[in-house]
Amino acid sequence: MQKWFSKVVFVVSISALSIVSCTKKENATSGSPGAQSGGAQPSTEVVKLGHFASLTGGVAAFGTSTRKGVDLALEEFNKAGGWNGKPVELVTYDTQSKAEEAAAAVTKMITQDMVHGLIGEVASSLSIVAADKAMQFKTPMLSPSSTNPSVTKKGEYIFRICFIDPFQGEVMAKFAKEQLKGKTAAVIRDVAQDYSIGLADAFVKSFTGLGGKIVLDTSYQSKDTDFRAQLTDIKGKKPDVIFLPGYYNEVALIVRQARQMGVKQPILGGDGWESEDLVKVAGKEPLENTYFSNHYAPDTKEGAAVGFIERYKARYNGELPSAMAALGFDAFNVMMDAIKRAGKLDREAIKIALASTKDFQGVTGKITINEERNAVKSAVVLKFKDGKPSYHATVNP
Numbered sequence: 218m219q220k221w222f223s224k225v226v227f228v229v230s231i232s233a234l235s236i237v238s239c240t241k242k243e244n245a246t247s248g249s250p251g252a253q254s255g256g257a258q259p260s261t262e263v264v265k266l267g268h269f270a271s272l273t274g275g276v277a278a279f280g281t282s283t284r285k286g287v288d289l290a291l292e293e294f295n296k297a298g299g300w301n302g303k304p305v306e307l308v309t310y311d312t313q314s315k316a317e318e319a320a321a322a323v324t325k326m327i328t329q330d331m332v333h334g335l336i337g338e339v340a341s342s343l344s345i346v347a348a349d350k351a352m353q354f355k356t357p358m359l360s361p362s363s364t365n366p367s368v369t370k371k372g373e374y375i376f377r378i379c380f381i382d383p384f385q386g387e388v389m390a391k392f393a394k395e396q397l398k399g400k401t402a403a404v405i406r407d408v409a410q411d412y413s414i415g416l417a418d419a420f421v422k423s424f425t426g427l428g429g430k431i432v433l434d435t436s437y438q439s440k441d442t443d444f445r446a447q448l449t450d451i452k453g454k455k456p457d458v459i460f461l462p463g464y465y466n467e468v469a470l471i472v473r474q475a476r477q478m479g480v481k482q483p484i485l486g487g488d489g490w491e492s493e494d495l496v497k498v499a500g501k502e503p504l505e506n507t508y509f510s511n512h513y514a515p516d517t518k519e520g521a522a523v524g525f526i527e528r529y530k531a532r533y534n535g536e537l538p539s540a541m542a543a544l545g546f547d548a549f550n551v552m553m554d555a556i557k558r559a560g561k562l563d564r565e566a567i568k569i570a571l572a573s574t575k576d577f578q579g580v581t582g583k584i585t586i587n588e589e590r591n592a593v594k595s596a597v598v599l600k601f602k603d604g605k606p607s608y609h610a611t612v613n614p
């Protein structure tokens with residue numbers, strides 16, 4: 218089967234301060250992955266990074282949003298002089314929201330583009346398969362926003378700059394129990410996504426640990442569109458709260474159908490809710506009385522985020538950066554910070570430097586990579602008001 222990737226190379230020339238971008242169609246799966254053994258080596262002069270993201274397909278909002286953050290970081294870094302006076306090069310591959318495409322893209326970036334490090338993915342299921350390839354070819358991979366614990370458990374080359382789902386699940390369980398005074402909960406999980414399964418499990422564990430009761434644990438699969446059977450079951454159980462740890466497409470339909478069926482309870486979710494498409498599809502009204510945890514609040518007035526938000530808005534026609542964009546921005550800068558500390562363009566040295574990232578001041582907070590190669594960071598709880606997610610609370614680890 219032929220699989221085509223859109224490969225985009227962005228090179229910012231410091232002298233001209235202009236962006237040269239070229240788009241090439243490349244076949245990611247038919248190329249020989251033996252380039253490394255064939256003598257090609259990563260450059261020792263110019264940094265080359267690979268970004269893989271869902272720019273099309275089911276969760277296209279994840280990749281397009283992250284990419285804007287990564288590209289802004291790249292442009293700023295190169296304007297400031299680049300690495301050793303040379304602009305950093307970035308190749309971006311579209312994973313089309315598919316696991317096999319993510320694996321193929323990563324293999325190609327490592328063995329043919331000869332990148333020094335990888336940035337990606339957003340969706341945990343895609344990061345998990347990509348991580349196997351990064352491990353196989355001993356190349357550092359930094360996920361901006363995959364929260365499933367299995368991602369970094371793949372091994373010593375795999376890092377992330379965000380919190381993990383056991384924490385995110387606990388945040389929402391505590392919120393349900395303590396803030397919303399919920400004694401019973403129903404859970405509806407997407408069994409096609411490692412993210413959703415892991416986050417649902419984490420919520421169930423924490424909620425029951427706090428003395429709450431799960432009255433129903435039901436499921437669906439990505440791309441389903443009719444959730445009335447599950448919602449009928451939920452309605453019958455009369456839970457105090459509903460936990461829905463899915464991605465925005467299905468979440469939007471579930472929330473809309475739930476309200477149409479007269480399900481009025483608070484509906485809670487995690488970072489996978491984040492996308493403007495959620496509001497477009499669900500509608501403002503159904504989203505009242507819903508909350509989700511996230512990595513950062515776009516209406517924050519704090520710290521390093523403020524300047525970033527201004528520059529991002531200026532760069533992208535007034536658009537507010539999503540958490541994914543902010544994490545993409547931070548991921549690029551954390552990678553470059555590690556490369557600077559490594560002092561040489563060597564994958565092994567970069568891996569070691571990434572592992573010792575400490576107190577890096579990002580726009581999503583301070584980033585320290587722990588022993589498990591995860592970042593320990595606080596979460597925010599956002600509440601929908603008039604169709605806009607707005608800051609509600611911060612929860613520290």
Ligand code: PHE
Nearest residue numbers: 340341362363364412488489
């Ligand atoms: N945390 C989600 C996952 O691991 C991805 C995600 C991150 C989605 C941030 C939206 C915002 O699958």
